[in-house]
Amino acid sequence: MTRILMSPPDVGALEEEYLVRALRSGWVAPTGPEVTAFEHEIAARCGVEHAVAMSSGTAALHLAMEGVGVKPGDVVMVSSMTFVASANAVAYLGAQPVFVDSGADGNIDPQLLDEAIVDQRAKGARVAAVMAVDLLGRVADFDAITAVCAKHEIPLIEDAAESLGAHRGGRPGGSFGAAAAVSFNGNKIMTTSGGGMLVTKDGELADHARFLSTQAREPGASYEHKHIGYNYRMSNLLAAVGRAQLERLDSMIARRREIRDAYRAVVADVPGVELFQGTDDAGDNCWLTAIEIDPEVAAVKADDVLAGLESRDIEGRYLWNPMHNQPVYADAPAYVNGVSDRLFRNGVTLPSGSVHGPEVIDRVVAALTEILGGRA
CATH class of the missing domain: 3.90.1150.10 (Aspartate Aminotransferase, domain 1)
Structure with missing residues (x-):
């Protein structure tokens, strides 16, 4: 008897067609026309102006938080009911994740979030960001969460790794906060086998994330680097698979x-x-x-x-x-x-x-x- 898996990839003839087309084009590096087109299409699906294709949703979270100014020693409020990648992305920056429990639907409890921010600030912490996770494909209550963040003047990051294609109050998952991260891991709602995307309405944040994701190489032919960067870009081949998945x-x-x-x-x-x-x-x-x-x-x-x-x-x-x-x-x-x-x-x-x-x-x-x- 064949084992039934939780959420295996759903790929077929269309993905094969797009992948072969990309392979035959000669664009096999982490850049190319499929990457550019995929970014535009995901941005449109998420209702934002900018998207940066990356090697994982975790990479997108990492650079989203760097983009809003999270620094070593800062505090980031994070949904406790989540996969460990959400918290790990905070730790990459030398910041401290502070976990906040859930409401009945598993998403972060806005009232408890408010109380936690007040308490952390009373203890002298610099609360640099809030990361709210959309659990199992349900967009969190961002009306309430955004109000809390606005009250305390703290940027919001949406961990939309599980909510691509979902919506709440007429707005799609990935459209909330200063930036959001979506995931294309093999078990997600759609996949590129591995990969993710940073999506945002902020062009400067997107440009900075794109710069850092390509090893922070300065313009010009001299391979000059003034900042620490990362090898976070998505392959053109994987982007082709993603474009086929997005159609479906x-x-x-x-x-x-x-x-x-x-x-x-x-x-x-x-x-x-x-x-x-x-x-x-x-x-x-x-x-x-x-x-x-x-x-x-x-x-x-x-x-x-x-x-x-x-x-x-x-x-x-x-x-x-x-x-x-x-x-x-x-x-x-x-x-x-x-x-x-x-x-x-x-x-x-x-x-x-x-x-x-x-x-x-x-x-x-x-x-x-x-x-x-x-x-x-």
């Missing part, structure tokens, strides 16, 4: 929503089990669908569900282990309310990839129905 993005989101609706039907009448982020999700891109289990009510616990899926050769996983629990950040300040710990303890993420056909999802649905009924 809406259909891939639609398929992921069909999968979410299939899981929604499974848990609808199961006591103590609900679809995580299942309400008000019309703007979500449904990158990953998860369920949340109340162990006091449900017949099973999250551990039982994961074990049951594994025994059937189906990949499942916990939601993100909050950053305030990570050994590498054991000394980092954190403002917690218990929500992200509960979600990690009781959440299960299910196979959600758009490449999964009906027969694959039918198999997951059947397994999930059995497991939630206590037949692990």
Whole structure:
């Protein structure tokens, strides 16, 4: 029996066509017409004027924060419910991540963020930026978050690694804050196998990021360098794959929503089990669908569900282990309310990839129905 994976790449004939075209053009370096076109197309999709293609979403976060002036010793407020790359990008700059817990949907709690900023400043910290993460494809509450940042005159960075194609209040993921980062990792809503993009309305920030991402080489033929730069640019070949993926993005989101609706039907009448982020999700891109289990009510616990899926050769996983629990950040300040710990303890993420056909999802649905009924 073939193992069912969480979110494998969804690539096919169109990606092959674009990749071969780029290869035959001779542009195989980290520059070229596919990169330029891909940047313009992603910027338009995110509703901004500028985009800089990079080797990863983490690289985009790194240079976005450098662009807003984060310095060694500064504090950056970061969603605790996220993948470690969000926090690592802060550490690259010698700054201190300070973690802020979640609201019910897993995204950063704006009220707790406000309290955390006030407390950090009272302790003498220079709070240089806020990084808010869009969890599992849901755009965070940026009306409230932006108001907090404006109140304290702190720049906002949107970690939109998981939310390309999502929207909130009529605005697309990637359009909020001074800059945002999107990811094209192999498991994301669309992929270039590896890669990311910095997107922004600020032309100077984009130009500076582009300069730093090409080893900060000064203009001219002498290979002069006055600043420390990085090898962060995207290959023209990978950009070609990304352009093909972007053409298919809406259909891939639609398929992921069909999968979410299939899981929604499974848990609808199961006591103590609900679809995580299942309400008000019309703007979500449904990158990953998860369920949340109340162990006091449900017949099973999250551990039982994961074990049951594994025994059937189906990949499942916990939601993100909050950053305030990570050994590498054991000394980092954190403002917690218990929500992200509960979600990690009781959440299960299910196979959600758009490449999964009906027969694959039918198999997951059947397994999930059995497991939630206590037949692990």
